[in-house]
Amino acid sequence: MPIDPMDDIELRSVQLQFPNARGSILEACEQRRVPTDKGDIHVAIQGDTSKPAIVTYHDLGLNYATSFAGFFNYPVMRGLLENFCVYHVTAPGQEEGAPTLPEDYVYPTMDELAAQLLFVLSHFGLKSIIGFGVGAGANILARFAHGHPDKVGALCLINCVSTQPGWIEWGYQSFNARFLRTKGMTQGVIDYLMWHHFGRNPEERNHDLVQMYKQHFERAVNPTNLAMLINAYIHRNDLHLARTPPGTPGTETAATTLKMPVINITGSLSPHVDDTVTFNGRLDPTNSSWMKISDCALVLEEQPAKLAEAFRLFLQGEGYATPLSTPASSPCGTKYHTYSSIFFANFREQQMQAMQERERQLNLRLGQRLRETAINCHHGENNNAASNDSAVASEMEEEEDELVDQDQEENGNGNRAYMTTTNATTTDTSGTLYYGTQNNKIRITENPLPEPVSS
Numbered sequence: 135m136p137i138d139p140m141d142d143i144e145l146r147s148v149q150l151q152f153p154n155a156r157g158s159i160l161e162a163c164e165q166r167r168v169p170t171d172k173g174d175i176h177v178a179i180q181g182d183t184s185k186p187a188i189v190t191y192h193d194l195g196l197n198y199a200t201s202f203a204g205f206f207n208y209p210v211m212r213g214l215l216e217n218f219c220v221y222h223v224t225a226p227g228q229e230e231g232a233p234t235l236p237e238d239y240v241y242p243t244m245d246e247l248a249a250q251l252l253f254v255l256s257h258f259g260l261k262s263i264i265g266f267g268v269g270a271g272a273n274i275l276a277r278f279a280h281g282h283p284d285k286v287g288a289l290c291l292i293n294c295v296s297t298q299p300g301w302i303e304w305g306y307q308s309f310n311a312r313f314l315r316t317k318g319m320t321q322g323v324i325d326y327l328m329w330h331h332f333g334r335n336p337e338e339r340n341h342d343l344v345q346m347y348k349q350h351f352e353r354a355v356n357p358t359n360l361a362m363l364i365n366a367y368i369h370r371n372d373l374h375l376a377r378t379p380p381g382t383p384g385t386e387t388a389a390t391t392l393k394m395p396v397i398n399i400t401g402s403l404s405p406h407v408d409d410t411v412t413f414n415g416r417l418d419p420t421n422s423s424w425m426k427i428s429d430c431a432l433v434l435e436e437q438p439a440k441l442a443e444a445f446r447l448f449l450q451g452e453g454y455a456t457p458l459s460t461p462a463s464s465p466c467g468t469k470y471h472t473y474s475s476i477f478f479a480n481f482r483e484q485q486m487q488a489m490q491e492r493e494r495q496l497n498l499r500l501g502q503r504l505r506e507t508a509i510n511c512h513h514g515e516n517n518n519a520a521s522n523d524s525a526v527a528s529e530m531e532e533e534e535d536e537l538v539d540q541d542q543e544e545n546g547n548g549n550r551a552y553m554t555t556t557n558a559t560t561t562d563t564s565g566t567l568y569y570g571t572q573n574n575k576i577r578i579t580e581n582p583l584p585e586p587v588s589s
Contacts, residue, residue: 191271
C-alpha cells in the first residue's frame with residue numbers, strides 16, 4: 135500500500151549519539167566543600183586534576199550548573215576539557231538545593247568573596263589558574279587577579295563591570311533584595327533578572343531558553359540567599375584600575391591595571407556593553423582585547439560556538455595546547471597540536487623535499503656531463519688531453535656554479551649541502567676521469583650516479 139507523504143509516521147528508537155544534556159555536568163563533576171574564613175563554599179571539579187586549572191564563577195541568580203552546564207557540554211568545549219581541569223566555584227548559599235542561610239550570617243563582601251579563592255587554591259594545591267567569570271563572577275575574578283597577579287595566568291571575563299553601581303542599578307537591586315527577603319521570588323524580580331541576563335525582548339530570539347531560565351528562577355533559587363548576594367553586589371566598590379600610558383612619571387602600569395592577559399567579552403544585545411567598554415579602557419592594550427559577539431546577550435547560551443572558538447584561540451595564544459577543528463567523526467576532537475607546530479612541520483618537510491629534488495637533479499646533470507666528457511677524453515688524441523681536461527674542468531665549474539646560483543636563489547640562504555670540497559678534474563693513465571679532490575674522488579662510470587671511491 136503506498137504511503138501518502140502527508141501521513142504521520144511514528145519514529146522509534148531515535149536518540150542523539152552525543153546528547154547535550156544540561157544535567158550531565160552534575161554527574162561528571164566531583165562535589166567538594168572547601169572551608170574558608172567566611173564559611174564553607176561549594177566547588178565542583180570537572181576533569182583531571184593534574185591538568186592546568188580553569189576556575190569559573192557564576193552570575194547573579196545562577197550557580198555553576200545553570201551558568202556553565204550548557205557551555206561546557208558543547209562538543210568543542212568537551213574536547214578542550216581533555217587538556218584542562220575546571221573548578222566551578224559557587225558563591226555561598228547559591229548551589230542547587232542550598233538551605234537558607236541563618237539570619238545572623240554576615241554575607242561576605244565582594245572583596246571577601248574574591249579572597250575566598252585563596253582557600254580554594256590552597257585546598258587543591260593550585261599555583262596558578264585561568265579565570266573564567268560571568269557578570270558578578272567576572273567582577274570577583276577581576277578583584278582576585280588584581281590583588282594576586284602571581285596566581286592568575288589569564289582571564290576570560292564576560293559582561294564584567296569594573297565600577298561601583300549607579301543610582302538606577304542600586305535602586306532596582308535594593309528593591310529586589312527587599313522583595314526576595316519578604317515576599318520571595320516575585321514577578322518584578324524575575325523580570326529584572328531576565329533583563330540582567332538577556333537584555334530586552336529575549337523571547338523574540340529564543341523562547342524555549344527564556345522559559346527555562348524563568349522556571350529556574352521561580353523554582354530552584356533560594357530567594358533569601360540570593361538577596362544576600364545581590365546586596366553584596368550593589369555595595370561593591372570600584373576596582374581602581376587605570377590604564378597608565380607608558381613612560382608616565384611617578385606611575386607604574388603594573389600597580390594600576392591587570393598584568394595578565396585578559397579577553398573582555400560581551401554580547402551586542404547585552405545591557406552591560408557600556409560597562410565592558412569602560413572596563414576595556416582601564417586595561418593595558420598590549421595584553422587585553424575586547425570582543426562583542428553579535429545577535430546575543432547571554433553569550434554562554436546563545437552563541438556557544440563563537441565563545442568556545444574565541445576562548446580556545448585565547449588559550450592557544452597563551453601557549454596552551456588546545457584541540458584543532460573538531461573532526462566530523464568525533465565531536466570531542468582527537469588532535470591536540472598547536473597550529474604553529476603543524477605549520478613549521480609542514481614547512482620543514484617541504485623544504486627537505488625541495489632540497490632533495492635539487493640535489494638529485496644536480497647529480498644527474500653533473501653525472502651526465504662527466505660521462506660524456508670521459509668518453510670524449512678516452513677516445514681523443516693524447517696530445518690534446520691536457521687542453522681537453524682544462525676545458526672540461528672549466529666547463530664543469532661553470533655548470534656547477536650555474537646550478538649553485540640557481541639553488542641559492544631558490545633557498546635564499548646560500549648554503550651548499552651537496553658539495554664541501556674544492557672541485558678539480560683529473561685523469562689517470564687508463565683514461566678514467568676522476569672528479570673532486572685527491573681525498574674525495576668520484577669515479578665516473580656508466581652508472582647514472584657518481585660512485586665515491588677511496589683514495
